[in-house]
Amino acid sequence: xxxxxxxxxxxxxxxxxxxxxxxxxxxxxxxxxxxxxxxxxxxxxxxxxxxxxxxxxxxxxxxxxxxxxxxxxxxxxxxxxxxxxxxxxxxxxxxxxxxxxxxxxxxxxxxxxxxxxxxxxxxxxxxxxxxxxxxxxxxxxxxxxxxxxxxxxxxxxxxxxxxxxxxxxxxxxxxxxxxxxxxxxxxxxxxxxxxxxxxxxxxxxxxxxxxxxxxxxxxxxxxxxxxxxxxxxxxxxxxxxxxxxxxxxxxxxxxxxxxxxxxxxxxxxxxxxxxxxxxxxxxxxxxxxxxxxxxxxxxxxxxxxxxxxxxxxxxxxxxxxxxxxxxxxxxxxxxxxxxxxxxxxxxxxxxxxxxxxxxxxxxxxxxxxxxxxxxxxxxxxxxxxxxxxxxxxxxxxxxxxxxxxxxxxxxxxxxx
Amino acid sequence: xxxxxxxxxxxxxxxxxxxxxxxxxxxxxxxxxxxxxxxxxxxxxxxxxxxxxxxxxxxxxxxxxxxxxxxxxxxxxxxxxxxxxxxxxxxx
Numbered sequence: 001x002x003x004x005x006x007x008x009x010x011x012x013x014x015x016x017x018x019x020x021x022x023x024x025x026x027x028x029x030x031x032x033x034x035x036x037x038x039x040x041x042x043x044x045x046x047x048x049x050x051x052x053x054x055x056x057x058x059x060x061x062x063x064x065x066x067x068x069x070x071x072x073x074x075x076x077x078x079x080x081x082x083x084x085x086x087x088x089x090x091x092x093x094x095x096x097x098x099x100x101x102x103x104x105x106x107x108x109x110x111x112x113x114x115x116x117x118x119x120x121x122x123x124x125x126x127x128x129x130x131x132x133x134x135x136x137x138x139x140x141x142x143x144x145x146x147x148x149x150x151x152x153x154x155x156x157x158x159x160x161x162x163x164x165x166x167x168x169x170x171x172x173x174x175x176x177x178x179x180x181x182x183x184x185x186x187x188x189x190x191x192x193x194x195x196x197x198x199x200x201x202x203x204x205x206x207x208x209x210x211x212x213x214x215x216x217x218x219x220x221x222x223x224x225x226x227x228x229x230x231x232x233x234x235x236x237x238x239x240x241x242x243x244x245x246x247x248x249x250x251x252x253x254x255x256x257x258x259x260x261x262x263x264x265x266x267x268x269x270x271x272x273x274x275x276x277x278x279x280x281x282x283x284x285x286x287x288x289x290x291x292x293x294x295x296x297x298x299x300x301x302x303x304x305x306x307x308x309x310x311x312x313x314x315x316x317x318x319x320x321x322x323x324x325x326x327x328x329x330x331x332x333x334x335x336x337x338x339x340x341x342x343x344x345x346x347x348x349x350x351x352x353x354x355x356x357x358x359x360x361x362x363x364x365x366x367x368x369x370x371x372x373x374x375x376x377x378x379x380x381x382x383x384x385x386x387x388x389x390x391x392x393x394x395x396x397x398x399x400x401x402x403x404x405x406x407x408x409x410x411x412x413x414x415x416x
Numbered sequence: 417x418x419x420x421x422x423x424x425x426x427x428x429x430x431x432x433x434x435x436x437x438x439x440x441x442x443x444x445x446x447x448x449x450x451x452x453x454x455x456x457x458x459x460x461x462x463x464x465x466x467x468x469x470x471x472x473x474x475x476x477x478x479x480x481x482x483x484x485x486x487x488x489x490x491x492x493x494x495x496x497x498x499x500x501x502x503x504x505x506x507x508x
Contacts, residue, residue, distance in 0.1 A: 013472075025424075025502045027426060029460075029461065029470075030426065030462065030470060030473055031472060189474070189476065189501050192502065193424070196428075196435070290483065291484070305474065305483075305503065307472070310472070
């Protein structure tokens with residue numbers, strides 16, 4: 001393993017640099033901190049051949065993730081399929097469409113397994129024994145599972161009215177699960193105060209700068225799987241806006257390191273209309289994000305006060321992308337369409353991503369004749385409530401061939 | 417009006433380690449001025465050059481973000497609890 005290229009934590013606002021510590025806010029201007037790297041140290045050392053020689057996990061790009069040495073948590077995580085969506089291409093009338101399918105990310109079926117393995121590996125390096133998070137659901141499950149496997153104590157804080165699949169999908173791992181009477185933004189506020197009081201590694205508070213970097217691995221994989229190139233267009237769901245900024249950062253890093261050519265990739269953001277502060281700011285042509293009280297079935301995206309909204313807005317504008325939002329009904333329709341055309345059962349956020357992409361294809365914001373990647377970040381089995389009334393129910397019959405024959409005839413099925 | 421202000425960890429160096437301080441003020445803006453008088457340096461962390469609350473700083477009166485109220489002009493009453501919270505990420 002070559003020497004770490006992590007240089008410092010750097011304030012995104014004033015540029016002040018800090019040593020690598022569990023901290024997330026600039027002492028001078030209160031701005032958010034981000035991991036900064038000395039990329040020149042990798043010159044000639046980080047090659048396609050080296051990456052391809054490694055196991056198929058997110059850690060094949062470990063030089064660009066902010067840990068020292070080898071990961072101690074989540075060493076198997078990541079490396080999900082990139083699916084060429086031929087049947088969906090026909091329905092949407094586009095030429096080249098791919099699904100980056102993190103609905104099957106190991107071990108908890110969402111892209112959060114990427115950020116959590118980085119956050120918890122870093123937490124172990126820092127000497128923490130208890131880890132915690134504020135979550136809209138997927139993060140809670142991922143922190144609980146990865147902490148269990150690493151032998152760490154965990155506390156996960158969620159809104160009290162989350163989908164059953166997400167509550168169960170965290171509780172099974174023996175975590176301390178706390179339901180807060182309020183929305184995610186209330187959970188978040190409480191956790192920022194809890195984090196200051198207890199000596200825990202809060203993945204999205206005091207170790208957030210490290211945590212957030214894990215998202216880049218989704219985009220590294222996407223580029224390698226496309227045959228070492230970036231797509232012309234990439235559509236990502238937005239809650240805090242973090243993923244949007246990290247996909248952009250990952251593409252720029254690969255260009256800087258000579259791993260891919262610059263394809264001028266445009267980044268597009270997707271939100272549900274019931275919680276669309278970032279999409280609204282893009283459409284209104286402003287960089288001012290006005291917080292909203294979230295109200296949508298896409299609970300994993302229901303962050304009314306998005307921490308990275310300003311930066312997501314900037315990435316979308318500078319890359320030449322766009323943002324869109326759709327109704328809850330359109331979310332459900334898109335979830336069904338993705339399932340019926342590609343065999344992929346995405347959670348509500350996946351419906352948001354596909355539905356917004358469809359709207360942008362219709363409006364001409366997304367061209368039909370260039371490559372498009374849709375980032376699907378979570379699994380539909382965790383948000384069953386959203387579609388339970390919209391799917392076909394089984395037709396109940398006795399174990400009788402005659403009864404089935406009647407049914408088959410009604411369906412117009414001929415026997416052989 | 418006397419109100420209590422909860423101070424987040426990154427700003428406690430300026431309050432001598434105190435996690436909560438009591439100050440006077442009729443509005444959120446007044447409270448920020450009172451905080452600055454008692455603990456110099458706090459205002460520039462919370463506000464930009466024009467005096468507006470920075471976009472990545474959230475100020476709550478009781479349980480409501482002041483952006484949903486009247487911002488800096490939000491009126492206060494005795495015993496109100498103010499929280500200062502840096503923006504933190506979750507979701508995608």
